[in-house]
Amino acid sequence: MTIRDRQYALDDVSRAIIEQLQEDGRRPYARIATAVGLSEAAVRQRVQRLVDAGVMQIVAVTDPLHPGFSRQAMVGVRTSGDVRAVADTLAALPEVDDVVITSGSLDVLAEVVCEDDDQLPDVVARIRAVEGVTSTETFLYLGLRRQTYARGTPHRGPLSAVPEE
Amino acid sequence: MTIRDRQYALDDVSRAIIEQLQEDGRRPYARIATAVGLSEAAVRQRVQRLVDAGVMQIVAVTDPLHPGFSRQAMVGVRTSGDVRAVADTLAALPEVDDVVITSGSLDVLAEVVCEDDDQLPDVVARIRAVEGVTSTETFLYLGLRRQTYARGTPHRGPLSAVPEE
DNA sequence: GGTGAAAGCTAATAGGG
DNA sequence: CCCTATTAGCTTTCACC
Numbered sequence: 001m002t003i004r005d006r007q008y009a010l011d012d013v014s015r016a017i018i019e020q021l022q023e024d025g026r027r028p029y030a031r032i033a034t035a036v037g038l039s040e041a042a043v044r045q046r047v048q049r050l051v052d053a054g055v056m057q058i059v060a061v062t063d064p065l066h067p068g069f070s071r072q073a074m075v076g077v078r079t080s081g082d083v084r085a086v087a088d089t090l091a092a093l094p095e096v097d098d099v100v101i102t103s104g105s106l107d108v109l110a111e112v113v114c115e116d117d118d119q120l121p122d123v124v125a126r127i128r129a130v131e132g133v134t135s136t137e138t139f140l141y142l143g144l145r146r147q148t149y150a151r152g153t154p155h156r157g158p159l160s161a162v163p164e165e
Numbered sequence: 166m167t168i169r170d171r172q173y174a175l176d177d178v179s180r181a182i183i184e185q186l187q188e189d190g191r192r193p194y195a196r197i198a199t200a201v202g203l204s205e206a207a208v209r210q211r212v213q214r215l216v217d218a219g220v221m222q223i224v225a226v227t228d229p230l231h232p233g234f235s236r237q238a239m240v241g242v243r244t245s246g247d248v249r250a251v252a253d254t255l256a257a258l259p260e261v262d263d264v265v266i267t268s269g270s271l272d273v274l275a276e277v278v279c280e281d282d283d284q285l286p287d288v289v290a291r292i293r294a295v296e297g298v299t300s301t302e303t304f305l306y307l308g309l310r311r312q313t314y315a316r317g318t319p320h321r322g323p324l325s326a327v328p329e330e
Numbered sequence: 331g332g333t334g335a336a337a338g339c340t341a342a343t344a345g346g347g
Numbered sequence: 348c349c350c351t352a353t354t355a356g357c358t359t360t361c362a363c364c
Contacts, residue, residue, distance in 0.1 A: 010233035021225030025190040028340060028358095042349050044341070055231050057314070060186035062221050064317030069175075072317065074267065074274060084308070091311035092328045094320040099311040102239065102304035109239060109304060115319040122324055129327055139267035139274060143249070146256035146264040149222070152229030152237065154280040155259040159287055162294050163257045193357060204333055209358075211331090 010055070013038065015153070017046055018056055022149050025058040064113070065144045071114045075127055076106035076137040083107045086132040095123045106137065175220070178203060180318070182211055183221055187314050190223040229278070230309045236279045240292055241271035241302040248272045251297040260288045271302065 010018075016036040020027055029047070033040045050056040064072050079086045083101055090110045091099040098111035110127065114120045120140075128136055175183075181201040185192055194212070198205040215221040229237045244251045248266055255275045256264040263276035275292065279285045285305075293301055 018225055018227060023224070025223035025225055030340065039350055040341080041343090041351080045348080054228055055233065056225050056227050058190035058223070058225050059188070059314040060183055060190055060221050060223050061226065061314050062183060062317040063219055066220050066317060069317040070319040074265070084310075087308070087310040089328060094322070094325045096311065097313040097315050099309070100239070100304075100306050101308040101310065103307055104304035105302060106304055111316070113315070113317060113319045115321075119324065126325065126327055137270060139265075139269035139271055141265050142268055143252070143266040144264070145249075145252040145266065146261065148262040149224040149226050150262050150278070151276070152227040152231060152234040152278065154235040154278045156280075157259070159284065160258045160260060160291065162291055163254060195357065205358085206334080206360090207332055 014046055014050060017043060018050070018153060021047070021056070021058060022153070025060075061147075061149060063144070063147070065141065069113075071117050071120055072141040073112050073114075073120060074139040074141070075110045075112055075124060076139070077108040077110060077127065077133055078105075078135045079107045079132045080134050081132045083132075086130060089130050089132075090127060093123070093126065095119075096127075179211055179215060182208060183215070183318060186212070186221070186223060187318070190225075226312075226314060228309070228312070230306065234278075236282050236285055237306040238277050238279075238285060238289075239304040239306070240275045240277055240289060241304070242273040242275060242292065242298055243270075243300045244272045244297050245299050246297045248297075251295060254295050254297075255292060258288070258291065260284075261292075 013036055017032055020032045020035055029043045030040045033043045036043065062069065077086065077090070087099050087101050087108050090096050090108065095112055095114060096110050097113050100109045101107065102109055112120070112123050114123060124136060124138055127133060178201055182197055185197045185200055194208045195205045198208045201208065216223070227234065242251065242255070252264050252266050252273050255261050255273065260277055260279060261275050262278050265274045266272065267274055277285070277288050279288060289301060289303055292298060
């Protein structure tokens with residue numbers, strides 16, 4: 001068992017540190033320390049542990065629909081046999097940037113990034129050729145309405161209402 | 166028109182800088198400068214511009230399936246009328262962390278994060294109650310196989326082959 | 331847009347509770 | 348697992364190209 005697999009219980013301080021870094025990944029440890037009520041060294045240790053444990057990463061993320069970039073799509077996959085084997089194979093494709101195993105009418109969701117439109121059918125064909133893939137469904141990205149980086153960190157507070165019109 | 170909307174053409178140097186920061190968002194500018202062949206000050210300016218233009222953010226991202234976190238699902242939505250209005254409404258829900266407008270058999274993909282399993286049906290109900298939503302399909306996340314942060318930055322190089330078994 | 335150098339701050343380390 | 352203190356290194360700002 002590597003350190004990456006070990007469970008790490010998150011207390012409120014670690015959550016607060018994560019929130020700080022979700023706002024700005026380069027925020028100085030000293031400023032985070034003041035915000036969460038710890039010393040600078042303690043914050044750095046916690047960040048180190050969180051990253052080592054695989055709980056968090058600090059990285060650059062780009063706007064997927066920026067003109068300088070590329071065409072993107074979600075490919076839903078139905079499988080026969082072991083879903084995990086299929087998911088692993090898809091995850092190994094360099095054009096695939098995200099693979100999730102799901103329950104529902106699709107077994108795997110694979111997010112695909114291409115350099116241009118022409119490449120997409122090719123990537124989809126490659127996905128369909130994978131052993132265990134029975135069918136696919138492609139959802140081309142037309143617009144992004146929201147992209148938070150709080151993936152995995154739930155909204156705290158009362159359940160939301162549907163905003164009035 | 167705000168600066169965020171302005172187009173920003175990406176040259177190879179900016180791409181290289183983004184790649185560096187996708188590996189480690191806290192990598193010192195001095196090290197990035199050596200890697201991409203610019204001065205430290207120039208790198209910092211470029212990063213600033215990329216962030217100001219909305220091309221890139223440097224943030225903490227968490228493992229959505231870590232035990233310390235929560236239940237996550239993708240909710241596919243079919244709509245009538247203006248998809249964008251629906252997407253905007255969904256994006257305003259705090260439990261929704263990602264909203265993409267797509268072409269295909271689903272019009273919108275909304276990624277949802279809940280504190281626990283009980284909350285999920287509630288959030289889905291709230292989505293179904295949105296004006297213009299005709300039906301939804303929920304894909305509960307069971308496992309994550311891959312999560313890169315190269316979203317939007319396509320793989321460079323020859324098209325991949327399906328890995329051999 | 332790019333450079334280079336000085337000044338101020340931040341990060342990493344070591345030592346101790 | 349947290350703190351303080353020190354040193355090395357990073358970031359920032361500026362004048363200049």
